[in-house]
Amino acid sequence: MAEDLILELKGITKIFPGVKALNNVHFQLRRGEVHALMGENGAGKSTFIKVITGVHAAEEGHMFLEGSEVHFKGPKDAQEAGIAAVYQHPTSYPTLSVTENIFMGHEDIKSGMIQWRSMNAMAQKLLDSLDADFKPTDEVGTLTIAQQQMVEIAKALSTNAKIIILDEPTAALTANESEKLYEIVERLRDEGKSIIFISHRFEDMYRLATRVTVFRDSQYIGTYDVNGISNADLIKAMVGREITDMYPKEDIKPGDEIFRIEGMTRAGYFKDVSFDVKAGEIIGLTGLVGAGRTETIESVCGITKPDSGKIFLEGKEITIKEPLDAMKAGIILLPEDRQKQGLILSWGLGRNVTLPIQEELAKNGFNDEKKERNLAKERLEEVDTKAVTIFQPASSLSGGNQQKVVVAKALAQSNMKVVIMDEPTKGIDVGAKKEIYEIMGQLAKKGYGIIMISSEMPEIIGMADRIFVMCNGRVSGCLQRSEVTQERILELSMEKGDAKKGGAA
């Protein structure tokens, strides 16, 4: 092949304790192309990126940069070789300034002194090119996630790298910001840079990429020309089967209203939010990151204090001052960040499952270990957790199975009436995802009220009976299952006059 390959990886295998994160995968990147890397969460894309950037060392395989084999001992080697990455989760320094974040590791130094003035100027130039609405001297910790993502992009741009890797850069960006990013990426490509672009959004891929490589379950599936593959084929390559059976949503006739909030307001986060759930109904709550979805739910569940608002359960108003009140009332939250909020990773699965209900099982304040073990076993098996024993630490499970433990933990609470799932399928593999949907469907069938917060359009459309869309702290609309389309949701998610405001969130 006379291809001008700038980067080639062959037979890469990466093993983490107990898990093969990458299994004999290949990848080729041509000079000056935008190459999309696709696959479901957990397919191994992020690990693959970390191998390229030298964060992880692969157990097997070879990596060629401009034709010659390279062995990166650490991130520094990769940086020096001209590879820059923008990670999915911003790897920023929250207490440091934007400029510093951008230039960390490759500061402008003259006679041993960092040249802040010129660096600030350079940073300003980069931010201007991204149309950013913050200053180089701002502390990164005070920025929104979208803004932090911009800082990361600016950081990658600042290294003058030959290869730039973008790991889901548009996930937290508004349409406007995304368009800006597309332009930047195109400009970079025209300047001769090679770009690896990871995204879940098909529109990203069609807009930018010429070729796409698909990973599934840690394995290499294939590389295709974007113009030469149909959408359905691509999805099949990614998921491994037809997507039609992905959302097992049965048509359940909703019962009476089980849960309702009215006029929930918390200054600076959300304002005058109202919605309701009926028994057996799945409610979708969506909107852009930062629209106030999670914040609203957290106030409902007593995690944070709202300024005002009423909560009704089965028609009666209840007061919730702290998480325990919500749990006692039967409102169960599966939090967004399962590793930080949902689980105690260093604990065994069993203890995690019984943590909220240990007091119910206890005798005179003493833990009834046997009862706990049995209950935990039962619940964990109920959701089909892939685990050997209930004593293994939660950290030893994959993301999908961790989420199942969180579900088991919720199911263990016998008085459950309303289940609130915040991004229940974030970062978990296809199989587990489907199982979560199945559980969700079965819960609805049993007559629980379910609120699902999600940014993933397909699952919201696939699972929800009604969809409430939030925008900038307010509910901007409610869509029935029959009338919902991606376009409608997006329209409601965007602030009116978004374009005029230049994407300021």
Place this chain on the structure above:
Amino acid sequence: MKKKSIGQFLSGSREASLVIVLAVLLIVVGIINPSFLSFTNIRQIFLNNTLTFLMALGMLCVMLTAGIDISITSTLAFAGMSIGLMQKYNILHNTFLLFIIGALIGVVCGFLNGLIIAKGNVAPIICTMGFMYIWRGMAYVISNNNWASGMDVAGFSDFGKDGAPGPYIILIVAYVLFFVIMKWTRFGRRIYAVGSNLEAAKVSGINVDSTLISVYTIMGLLAGLAGVLSVSIYASAQPNMQYGKEMDVIAACVIGGVSMSGGRGSVTGTFLGALIIGIISKALPMVNIPNFWQNLIKGVIILAVVILNVVTQRTMERQNLLRREM
């Protein structure tokens, strides 16, 4: 650009609010006892707190990496006692060499801390607590129940005599040096990076272990130097010197806005924090506060300053949220 309100300015800049606290302190004390604001007195504030000022710089570095070092005054005593005894037994009388030796002892002590904390993955407070016992004990052991007294350190103590420029020069050099290092060098910024986000630091290729080791080594170096200075300023070396004063140093840093969770803090803030601590200990006996009340008032002021900071931060955040349009 909108003009910032005074409140925003204050909460935005820790240094600014410290300057105000400082000004209030000075005005109150100055009114009660005008002689407090005399040149001699101000000069003595720096001289008497040279050790706190100096060690606070090291503590700043350590705390920036989300660590802590409570062994510093033990290191100080060990280094100070060592060079004191060298003079007592007429082994060495060269001031410059004594400084070098004291600093070296500190470097070794600090290096051990850093090594165990970085490579052994030991919580900083525990590791340094162990060495707190060890170096203090060693200071006693080598002293063999003797002090180095004014007579023993006669020539050497001229360096730190009241009125001699030595300690001030060391302080000025140290602060200028650290100000430059922490703001304008790659090494200084790496310390911030490690404390701000350890994982990110690893990803961006910063050698975290060596940064940690050097930070504790610097702390040791400064503690060693402080030991030498202590012998010089007080013209004596005792094994129990500066016992418990590590808490003053930590308090100075915290008041100065250095975050114990790492990544936040500045040389200027540290300077102001140490100055507040220095002024409190100097001012209390001078404003006719009875002896027995001094500790109580010192504690209340320290706690009040840190709580005040939390309260203003909260108010500002709340106001920012309320200002956000929906």
Place this chain on the structure above:
Amino acid sequence: MAGRSGREISAVPESGIKEKLVSWEGALVLILVGVNILGVVISPNYNLNNVLREMPRYLAEIFMMFGMGYILVLGDIDISVGALVCLAGTVTVLSSNAGAPFIVAVVICLLVGLLGGMLNGFIATHFTELPTMIVTLGTQIIFRGIAEVLFETWGNGGGTASMTDTKGLMLLAKKVGPFPISFFCVIIVGIIMITVLAKTTFGRKLYAIGSNKTAAYYAGIKVERIRFICYSLLGLLAGLCALFLLTATFGSNTTTGQGFEMEVIAMCVFGGIATTGGKGNLIGGFIAAFIIVCLRIALGQRNINTQVILVIIGLMLIISVLVPSVSSALAAKRKKAGT
């Protein structure tokens, strides 16, 4: 929604005895035995009677070790307790000398400890942004400061006061056979504190908070209330420590309790409780406390320089925290060599 795969998850705990012996607590027991053998070897006077007779002053500290264990499991720290012992002791002595009956003085002693702990707890739970180290550093200075003021205001001048009516204290200092009363009290308090931490829902909550505060809060645990309770409890135990210290000193002065906080933390850490929270148990701390006490007594009887003893304790502390990381590093190395 029965598991379609029918996968079975084991719920049988790994059988105990071997694991229990091959643990840090097991090692501590061995060390304790070793230290006692050492004592007998190096000192002809190292016997049960003498050890028990020398023990009461140290026993007082062990009360606080239990409370500190709770605080450390929470992932917090409290360095004010030494000063709190001083304050509680001082108030007790002064109130007794002012005519309060012994029983009232005892109540006052415990109450002062409790109030001091509650103050710590109040600040720590209402200003969660502040590291507890700083909070308790502040209260440390304040507690001792109040004691100094009390000495000046109600004492007979000078920073020291002794109890004039020692009848009650003498009663508390009595022995049952060779065992001092405080020994039984330590055992009883110890059993309660160990059991509560290991076996009750309350104890489980402490581990949850120490392991992951956020997840604990999301799971409905009243994090701040529990932290407040633990600080108050530690304060109460500091009061108890002050009381039993009085049975040895019959008075209080401005240096009472100096350095206790560090010694107590050292006991906990040596016993396997991590300062980062969520790890270790009080049985370890309990054994470790006796190791340190026995070692001190043994070396003391051999008239070894008191400062050398401190050096040894410092070394033990560092070695004990290095053991886990060194052993795992070695294990990793061996694994690598093996494959």
Place this chain on the structure above:
Amino acid sequence: MKKKVLSVLLAATMVASVLAGCGSAAQTAAPAAEPAAAEESAPAEDTAAADTAAADTAAADTADAAADTAAADTAAPAASGGGTYALVTKSAGNPFMERMASGFQEAVEASGGTVVIQNPEAATPDAQISVVQSLISQGVSSIAVDGNDANALTAVLTEAKDAGIKILTLDSDVAPDTRTVYCNQAGVSQIGQTLMEAVYDLTGGEGDWAILSATSQATNQNAWIDAMKSLMESDSKYAKLNLVEVAYGDDEPQKSTDQTQALLQNYPDLKVICAPTTVGIAAAAKVLQDQKSSVKLTGLGLPSEMAEYIGDDDAHSCPYMYLWNPIDLGRLAGYTSIALVDGSITGAAGDTFTAGELGSYTIEEIDGSTQIILGPPFKFDPSNIDEWKSVY
């Protein structure tokens, strides 16, 4: 599993190393004590002549010197028994205590006794209690204590007494009923008188003066300060003297320095500072001398610490100061211990014995308690400081 085995192995080796470490420490500690003692006693012997000279001048004032010579012969042969004699100092790392201990050791070893010297880890009564407890376990014959607190040691000393151990105190006393006799360096009122006189002399009879003390709970400091205060009230001679403040430097150089500077700034008319503490006086002397202040200093200080600052001219801050000979105080305690143990004295007032080369002493009843007074404080001035600065 392997990890656990490994950790146990490590723990076991740790025990072994601790055992080995302690074993060797113990082994080396015992023989090391002897050569150290030998070395100590050699220079001490050299200075013995000087000491006795000082003791003679010091003892010249004591009225009972003559009466004691008679008893000297009878007491001397009795003081040759075995037994273990313990001394508990205030704390480790204090040269005054070190000198006292060397005197004690010299006296006891000369009589064939075994010496145990214990320096508590900190200058607190708590630390002393542990040490005394350990000595009870060891079954020593006598314990001489330099009390860190007047009352805190009551219980433990009573316990020691019950165990048949003779208890005496030196330097700083404890509650009188818990010990047999107190080897007092000088009577409280005597020290108060001497210091008052010095203040009177240095101020010229009128004006402001201040006291810089050690810690607020130091027994002897407080007793001396009280003695000075009551003297000022009772004697009209001192009516024009104005004691402006008693400051506490906590025996820390830094705090003492702060306090001295504060005194100078708060009281511009201050004429004299009296510091009856060895740390405080040295810190204050340095402050005054560095600042070339006109304020004069006196008090109690170690000659070796103060040699730099003693002088009549304006370049020196301390014209003269007082102290007793700590070596002699140790010796006296040593001889007293032996006499108590061999039964030649019971500790009752009027008992007389010979304290080796120090001469003969009588137990006196002072302020309702039994004491042995070493002698009046010794005055150090420019004429004799060079001679003494290398002694202690």
